[in-house]
Amino acid sequence: MEIKLIVVGKTKRTELSKLIDEYIKRINFYCRFKIIEINSAKSKKISEEEIKKVEGDNILKNLNKNDILILLDERGKSYGSRKFSEFISSKTQTNKNLIFVIGGAFGFSNSIYEKSNDLVSLSSMTFSHQIIRLFFTEQLYRAFTIINNHPYHND
Amino acid sequence: MEIKLIVVGKTKRTELSKLIDEYIKRINFYCRFKIIEINSAKSKKISEEEIKKVEGDNILKNLNKNDILILLDERGKSYGSRKFSEFISSKTQTNKNLIFVIGGAFGFSNSIYEKSNDLVSLSSMTFSHQIIRLFFTEQLYRAFTIINNHPYHND
Numbered sequence: 267m268e269i270k271l272i273v274v275g276k277t278k279r280t281e282l283s284k285l286i287d288e289y290i291k292r293i294n295f296y297c298r299f300k301i302i303e304i305n306s307a308k309s310k311k312i313s314e315e316e317i318k319k320v321e322g323d324n325i326l327k328n329l330n331k332n333d334i335l336i337l338l339d340e341r342g343k344s345y346g347s348r349k350f351s352e353f354i355s356s357k358t359q360t361n362k363n364l365i366f367v368i369g370g371a372f373g374f375s376n377s378i379y380e381k382s383n384d385l386v387s388l389s390s391m392t393f394s395h396q397i398i399r400l401f402f403t404e405q406l407y408r409a410f411t412i413i414n415n416h417p418y419h420n421d
Numbered sequence: 422m423e424i425k426l427i428v429v430g431k432t433k434r435t436e437l438s439k440l441i442d443e444y445i446k447r448i449n450f451y452c453r454f455k456i457i458e459i460n461s462a463k464s465k466k467i468s469e470e471e472i473k474k475v476e477g478d479n480i481l482k483n484l485n486k487n488d489i490l491i492l493l494d495e496r497g498k499s500y501g502s503r504k505f506s507e508f509i510s511s512k513t514q515t516n517k518n519l520i521f522v523i524g525g526a527f528g529f530s531n532s533i534y535e536k537s538n539d540l541v542s543l544s545s546m547t548f549s550h551q552i553i554r555l556f557f558t559e560q561l562y563r564a565f566t567i568i569n570n571h572p573y574h575n576d
Contacts, residue, residue, distance in 0.1 A: 281436035285552075346495075347547040371575060389544035391560055392502040392574065404552055419547065420526060 268298040268363045269406070272328055273399055274321050274370035275306035282396060289403035296410035297358065301399070302328055306370055314372045322375030325367055333363045335382045337374060338402060340392065342385030347419060350405060351412035353386075368398055423453040423518045424561070427483055428554055429476050429525035430461035437551055444558035451565035452513065456554070457483055461525055469527040477530030480522055488518045490537045492529060493557060495547065497540030502574060505560060506567035508541075523553055 277283045286301070293299040307320035329335060334357060345353060357364050366386075367378070374382075388401055411418035432438045441456070448454040462475035484490060489512060500508060512519050521541075522533070529537075543556055566573035 279440065281439045284436045285434065340501075344545045346545050350546060388546060390499045390501050391505060391543060392563070393556065394559060397555065397559055400552065401548070401556065404549060405546055408547070 267358060267361050268300075269293075269358075270299070270328070270363065270365050271301045271399070271402060271406075272325055272365060272367045273301060273303055273395070274325075274368070275308075275395065276303050277399060278396060282400060286400050286403050289400075289407045293403065293407050293410060296414060299406065301403075304328070308371055315375075317370065318372050318375040319377075321370045322378045325378055326381065329365060329381070330363065333365045334360065334384075335378075336364060336366050336384045336386055337378065337382045338366060338368050338388060338398065339374065339385040340387050340390065342387040344387045344390070347405065347408050348412060350386075351409035354406070354409040355413050366402065368395060368402065371395065422513060422516050423455075424448075424513075425454070425483070425518065425520050426456045426554070426557060426561075427480055427520060427522045428456060428458055428550070429480075429523065430463075430550065431458050432554060433551060437555060441555050441558050444555075444562045448558065448562050448565060451569060454561065456558075459483070463526055470530075472525065473527050473530040474532075476525045477533045480533060481536065484520060484536070485518065488520045489515065489539075490533075491519060491521050491539045491541055492533065492537045493521060493523050493543060493553065494529065494540040495542050495545065497542040499542045499545070502560065502563050503567060505541075506564035509561070509564040510568050521557065523550060523557065526550065 277286065290299060290301065304321065304324040307317045309317065388398065388405065393401060408419050432441065445454060445456065459476065459479040462472045464472065543553065543560065548556065563574050
């Protein structure tokens with residue numbers, strides 16, 4: 267069982283990468299976790315719909331048949347940290363891989379929405395696609411500390 | 422008119438400081454903005470209530486009579502980015518200073534809640550007191566780009 271976070275485009279700032287890498291290391295104490303960067307298809311030559319389709323196809327290439335696909339989407343369900351840890355805990359018990367995805371600049375293609383099992387919203391605010399990576403990894407780490415009763419989270 | 426963000430304790434990671442400093446610079450293109458770090462009173466020798474009181478007193482020392490005090494608090498109102506930009510826009514029109522505060526490890530004292538004009542929630546999730554500084558400054562920058570029709574935010 268493994269958790270992956272698929273993101274569109276490279277993490278541009280080394281400062282951000284360093285902060286994220288620290289949480290990746292800490293999460294791996296509890297569960298195998300890695301970030302997969304797929305190429306952004308952003309281009310002035312093709313339409314937003316086409317960009318979403320190309321990126322969607324690249325996301326699908328990283329999925330296996332039984333994986334659980336969870337989109338980080340502002341239309342998704344919002345959780346408090348404790349509820350999110352319960353969500354993670356219940357999903358990991360299925361023993362299937364959990365694949366979270368942060369969409370590209372224009373969001374997800376319809377085919378990705380159709381394949382998804384859940385939508386989760388981290389905030390009703392929109393954050394940069396770069397920063398949201400840190401946001402998610404910190405929250406995933408927090409979820410595992412809650413599940414394992416480690417003193418990191420204060421309600 | 423000036424916006425300040427008061428935080429409890431220093432920003433520990435230089436990577437985080439660098440990312441935050443970049444947004445501070447960009448926000449100052451639109452409005453005077455700075456972060457004020459007050460000392461954390463966290464100690465095993467005094468109770469949580471006493472810690473909140475000491476930190477609360479230090480926060481109050483940084484306030485002037487006409488300032489608008491807005492606490493970043495998970496019980497606060499949550500906004501989408503566009504609504505948050507309207508909130509900022511309406512508040513800045515009063516020409517009073519806006520003071521946002523991120524609480525310490527145990528939250529705010531009652532005297533701070535009593536003095537506050539608004540509570541704003543960035544997310545229903547709890548984030549580290551360190552990382553939330555980056556979230557807020559990015560969101561404040563985003564608000565000013567929306568107010569000024571600069572191409573940063575995509576709905």
